[in-house]
Amino acid sequence: MITDVTSQDDGIYSCVASNILGVMTSSAKLSVQVGALITRKPSSVIVEEGQNVSLVCQATGQPTPTVTWRKAFSHVPKEKTAIVDGKLTILKITKADGGTYACVVKNLLGEDSAVAQVMVVSRLKFTSTPPMKVAASISSNVMLNCAAQGSIDIDWKRAGQNLPQNHVLYPNGSLLLRNVSPNDAGTYTCVAKILIVLSRQHLFLKCSHPSPAAV
Numbered sequence: 001m002i003t004d005v006t007s008q009d010d011g012i013y014s015c016v017a018s019n020i021l022g023v024m025t026s027s028a029k030l031s032v033q034v035g036a037l038i039t040r041k042p043s044s045v046i047v048e049e050g051q052n053v054s055l056v057c058q059a060t061g062q063p064t065p066t067v068t069w070r071k072a073f074s075h076v077p078k079e080k081t082a083i084v085d086g087k088l089t090i091l092k093i094t095k096a097d098g099g100t101y102a103c104v105v106k107n108l109l110g111e112d113s114a115v116a117q118v119m120v121v122s123r124l125k126f127t128s129t130p131p132m133k134v135a136a137s138i139s140s141n142v143m144l145n146c147a148a149q150g151s152i153d154i155d156w157k158r159a160g161q162n163l164p165q166n167h168v169l170y171p172n173g174s175l176l177l178r179n180v181s182p183n184d185a186g187t188y189t190c191v192a193k194i195l196i197v198l199s200r201q202h203l204f205l206k207c208s209h210p211s212p213a214a215v
Contacts, residue, residue, distance in 0.1 A: 002030075005032055006032065007032050007034050007062065009030060009032055010030060010031060010032045010062070011029070011030060012027055012028070012029050012030075013027065013028050013029075013030055014026070014027045014028075015027075015028075031062065032062060033062050033063065033108065033109055034060070034061050034062045034109065035061055035107065035109035035110035035111075035112075036059055036060075036061035036065035036105040036106050036107045036109070036110055036111050036112050037059060037060055037061060037105070037112050038057060038058070038059045038103065038105055038112045038113070038114050039058050039059060039060050040056060040057065040058035041057065041103070041114040041116075042055040042056055042057050042088075042101065042103055042114060042115075042116035043055075043056075043116060044116045044117040044118070044119075045116070045117075045118055045119070046119045046121060047093055047118065047119070047120055047121070048120075048121055048122075048123050048124070049093060049094055049095055049120050049121065049122060049123050050092055050093070050094075050123055051092075051093060052089060052090065052091050052092065052093070053089070053090050053093050053118065054087055054088065054089045054090075055069075055087065055088045055089075055101055055103070055116055055118070056086070056087045057069075057086045057087070057088070057103035057105070057114065058086055059086065059105035059112065061105070061107045061109070062107070063107050063108060064107070065105040065106055065107040065111075066105070066106055066107070067083070067086040067103065067104070067105050068083075068103075068104050068106075069081075069083060069088045069101060069102070069103055069104075070101070070102045070104060071099055071100070071101055071102075072099055072100040072101075072102065072115075073099070074099060076088070076101070077090070077097060080092065080097075086103070086105075088101065088103075090118075093118075093120055094120065095120045095122075097118065097120060098118050098119055098120040099117075099118060100115055100116075100117055100118075101115065101116050101117075101118055102114070102115045103115075103116075121150065121194050122149070122150030122194070123150060124148055124149070124150050124192050124194060125148060125149045125150065126146070126147070126148045126149075126190075126192065127147045127148060127149050128145050128146060128147035128173075129145075129146060129190070130144045130145060130146055130188075130190060136177075136180050137180075138180065138181060138182070139179050139180070139181075140179075140180060141176060141177065141178050141179065141180070142176070142177040142180055143174060143175070143176050143177075144156070144174065144175040144176075144177070144188065144190070145173070145174045146173045146174065146175070146190035146192070147172065147173050148173070148192035150194055153192075153193045153194075154172075154173030154190065154191070154192055154193075155169075155190075155191045155193065156169060156175045156188055156189065156190055156191065157188070157189040157191060158186055158187070158188050158189075159186055159187040159188075159189070160186070161186060163175075164177055164180075164183070164184045166178040166179055166180075173190070173192075175188070175190075
């Protein structure tokens with residue numbers, strides 16, 4: 001007798017009887033049935049619209065559980081989704097595809113479920129970008145404009161250095177460099193951010209002495 005049976009007890013068992021006249025063997029296969037259990041839950045994701053997104057759901061159980069996906073208050077768009085080995089893939093996601101998705105695993109002995117949130121954000125697109133190269137005179141002010149559709153924050157970076165101390169960053173994304181000097185020359189990058197999605201636009205600023213006025 002096997003007590004406290006677990007899935008590790010699954011296998012083939014043989015009974016061997018022997019005497020001086022010979023040996024006889026009889027075998028039996030023990031299949032241990034286990035209720036469905038999710039071993040890897042799907043993770044919530046933030047994705048930019050137009051991208052593909054995958055939600056992974058893995059489960060164990062005997063018999064092998066089936067894996068299905070559901071969407072809260074709606075349905076999983078079959079025409080643009082695929083489910084392979086429990087993984088749900090949504091192609092070219094739109095904002096309408098965002099929401100709560102549930103992975104449900106089930107076999108004869110029971111079922112288990114887990115949920116994940118899919119947040120779809122607008123695709124970042126620059127609507128105003130600075131010129132690729134800017135030439136400025138010493139002691140002049142330089143205004144660099146930058147704006148992006150769908151962004152919630154605009155920031156500026158300077159390659160290999162901090163921004164000059166005399167800079168002003170406006171809420172609309174514009175960067176003002178006041179009273180520039182040759183030390184302010186370099187590559188500046190406008191960074192549009194929305195949650196974890198980043199988009200960048202680069203320019204090179206060259207600072208030179210003012211040209212002498214013609215007499």
